[in-house]
Amino acid sequence: ESAYQRIQEVDDSINAFLTLDESNAMSKASELDEKVAENGDQPLFGIPAGIKDNIMTAGLKTTCASQLLDDFDPIHNATVMERLNEQNIITVGKLNMDEFAMGSSNENSGYHVTKNPWNTDYVPGGSSGGSAAAVAAGQVPFTLGSDTGGSIRQPASFCGVVGLKPTYGRVSRYGLVAFASSLDQIGPITRTVEDNAYVLQQIAGHDDRDSTSVDVSVPNYLSAMEGNINGLRIAVPKEFLEEGVDAGVKEQIQTAIKTLEGLGAEVNEVSLPNSQYAVAAYYILASSEASANLARFDGIRYGVRKDGDDLIDVYKNTRSEGFGEEVKRRIMLGTFALSTGYYDAYYKKAQKVRTLIREDFNQVLHSYDVILGPTAPTTAFKIGDNINDPLTMYTNDILTIPVNLAGNPALSVPCGFSNGLPVGMQLIGKPFEERILYRVAHAYE
Numbered sequence: 001e002s003a004y005q006r007i008q009e010v011d012d013s014i015n016a017f018l019t020l021d022e023s024n025a026m027s028k029a030s031e032l033d034e035k036v037a038e039n040g041d042q043p044l045f046g047i048p049a050g051i052k053d054n055i056m057t058a059g060l061k062t063t064c065a066s067q068l069l070d071d072f073d074p075i076h077n078a079t080v081m082e083r084l085n086e087q088n089i090i091t092v093g094k095l096n097m098d099e100f101a102m103g104s105s106n107e108n109s110g111y112h113v114t115k116n117p118w119n120t121d122y123v124p125g126g127s128s129g130g131s132a133a134a135v136a137a138g139q140v141p142f143t144l145g146s147d148t149g150g151s152i153r154q155p156a157s158f159c160g161v162v163g164l165k166p167t168y169g170r171v172s173r174y175g176l177v178a179f180a181s182s183l184d185q186i187g188p189i190t191r192t193v194e195d196n197a198y199v200l201q202q203i204a205g206h207d208d209r210d211s212t213s214v215d216v217s218v219p220n221y222l223s224a225m226e227g228n229i230n231g232l233r234i235a236v237p238k239e240f241l242e243e244g245v246d247a248g249v250k251e252q253i254q255t256a257i258k259t260l261e262g263l264g265a266e267v268n269e270v271s272l273p274n275s276q277y278a279v280a281a282y283y284i285l286a287s288s289e290a291s292a293n294l295a296r297f298d299g300i301r302y303g304v305r306k307d308g309d310d311l312i313d314v315y316k317n318t319r320s321e322g323f324g325e326e327v328k329r330r331i332m333l334g335t336f337a338l339s340t341g342y343y344d345a346y347y348k349k350a351q352k353v354r355t356l357i358r359e360d361f362n363q364v365l366h367s368y369d370v371i372l373g374p375t376a377p378t379t380a381f382k383i384g385d386n387i388n389d390p391l392t393m394y395t396n397d398i399l400t401i402p403v404n405l406a407g408n409p410a411l412s413v414p415c416g417f418s419n420g421l422p423v424g425m426q427l428i429g430k431p432f433e434e435r436i437l438y439r440v441a442h443a444y445e
């Protein structure tokens, strides 16, 4: 009741939700009222949650914020939803995003623009902007987002909340509508680091239905919150505090570094020399994979169908009218990059750059426990400021994209304000070592 009351109060101005599921949620809540006694060991029991609209929820509309999927009701749940439902969470609704998770501001949604709760003239970030804004505005204690190039961390940073991109392979993507399959990961957005660990604990782990999900045991994330970071080795890549990073953001990160040193951590400057090529490589790889993944939206199998004289016409009309500008831009870029004659020059080259980026991370993390820097080079920008300039929009992910290319886990945790808007600090760890990110962030928080 209090979640819906809060949504009622603030969502007219924030616009975080695309779909609410009030009657089902309320009946689930009354059902759970009867079961409290038997479920004392379930930490998420009865907790209301919001889910990004690219994660399948059986019987609850899942649109990916695309007009093309305006009427799409999934017949099954994503694995993460099955796991959370077993824990008796309550899904209150589905959250706005950039269409098919392509974007950094929520301005690419096919429905409406979500506003930043700290200042509604500003974007909440993206693509999981609805997921971050709903937590920041106190509508729900936790949400799920997805992160292909920064889509959990950057909005978490812009909205002043905690967002984790788990290691590639840590959380099943079965039932996540694929954008770029070699990069996509689902993760939690929460108000505190501890809450984040509670959610990851439930969604992490191997799943036969996602062949990229890795079969390594799930550690206890809660016990990482021990408070002590004495002697921990932290690396700060010089490239992460160079040109393009706002002075106000830099200042907050430098203050955070001092705090961590005060807690006993040892902080040194390092270099990730190939990260400067990450955005270029990402837009080749992510667009190529997107062009293949989005081929399934043909007007026949899913969603809205636009009529035409013959089958090709139906495809054409459905895709022309159903997809927004940015999605079409990516499909064209990706199709071009994969075409005969260009494959070696673009796709293959980008894959090689990706390997170099991964090796940079491996090398630094061989001698350090975590890498630290800002999550984004700026705080939230004004709605309308970047939307007509895709290149500026793309470079906002310059600090998050390298991590997706490498596959490592990364956490964004709030670290102060600049000009009244939240700044996020990014912590990057070794594959499958989310625990150490929680440990540092919790000690800092």
Ligand code: GLN
Pocket: 101, 102, 103, 104, 126, 127, 146, 147, 148, 149, 150, 151, 152, 179, 286, 397
């Ligand atoms: N902003 C990046 C993009 O537009 C990342 C998106 C994401 O992580 N889903 O591709």
